[in-house]
Amino acid sequence: MDDQAVLQAIAQAYLTSGDFNGYPVPSLRREFGLTTSEAKEAVRRLLRERKIDVIFGNVHPNPHIKAFSHISNEDQRKFLDEFEFTDHICLYPSREVLATLPDVDRFKDSPFTHELALGAGQLDYRVFDLSVLEYYRNDPRYYYETDFVNGSISIHDEHFESGTMADHDQVLLQTFGFAYDDQLNRAVAVFLRYLSKLSPEHQRIWQTKKLSGVYKLHPDYYRNTILGDWGTRISIFEAFTQELKIINAMATLMERPQLFRESFAEERPKEFGFLLRPTLAEFNAFVLLLDKMMSDNINKEFFANEIPLEEDEERPDGKIVVRQKGMIALLEAWVRKYFRPANRKPMDHMFKGFRAVRKLRQKPATP
Secondary structure (H helix, E strand, C coil): CCHHHHHHHHHHHHHHCCCCECEEHHHHHHHHCCCHHHHHHHHHHHHHCCCEEEEECCCCCCCCECCCCCCCHHHHHHHHHHCCCCCCEEEEECHHHHCCCHHHHHHCCCHHHHHHHCCCCCCCEEEECHHHHHHHHCCCCEEEEECCCCEEEEECHHHHCCCCCCHHHCCCEEEEEEEECCCCCEEEEEEHHHHCCCCHHHHHHHHHCECCCCCEECHHHHHHHHHCCCCCCCCHHHHHHHHHHHHHHHHHHCCCCCCECCCCCCCCCCCCCCCCCCCHHHHHHHHHHHHHHCHHHECHHHHCCCCCCEEEEECCCCCEEEEECCHHHHHHHHHHHHCCCCCCHHHHHHHHHHHHHHHHHHCCCCC
């Protein structure tokens, strides 16, 4: 039995499959004319020599892709002894072997594809500075969506079909998430499987934003993508728009105009989220947007004739002029007229928040 020929077949299948797939045990038996016991012994020898990795279907639901790279050689040998040697087993060249193969170099222009070619797991993730998303969020050609747990990037149909967009810019990132280090610094997290689908040009863009250090996936993103559990929690930004929507629904049940002109629940502004770049300009833009969604969004019609919409104001020359009340003042006057809570602090805190945002908008923060 020529173990080297088997190893070459495994490596060839991996590098030419188009998706870095494994070499199934049935292929091993068929191509080399082996019985099940002979095939198992060949696998045992190559595994003992650290020439291959073995993915078992009763450990991973899809053994045809190498999902993770952290399963040790020792554990694989243990699995081989404990589990039945079935057709639901795939073989992969080890990272030590792949590092010696010249064929791997043809992937060098695509850094994340190159990592897979060198034996990384398809669900191993890499982390990046948040600013890498800015490129796509600010480009109208891309559909950028995130709930700040999950996210995706794709091309708007009109640009994809127009023929004017360069092929290397026609990228699709099926999913991205977020990760945090021990100091809760936030980063973008993407599985290598999806990074490898980007064009070589875009892979290199992401490579320049790659971060080092230890980052753990957002727990909800881990549950969503690895465990298949979608959970019930949402981001603070989605909760904000849902609150606007619920308040407007309550107003409708009261048979009066909605309190907010828009809830933004169906189409949340893409800039309404965590800052992608820690700059003063980005902060001021966020404050402006937030105030537009809060104070500027209040519908004066909601108050009808239940409170005065105007007030008298004395000018420095002693003359009295009539002035329209601001939206925050109208809301506060209406709430205080109809609500008498035992504890006023939450109400006071609410209006303090409205005014703090308005003040930041009127007088942008300075360095």
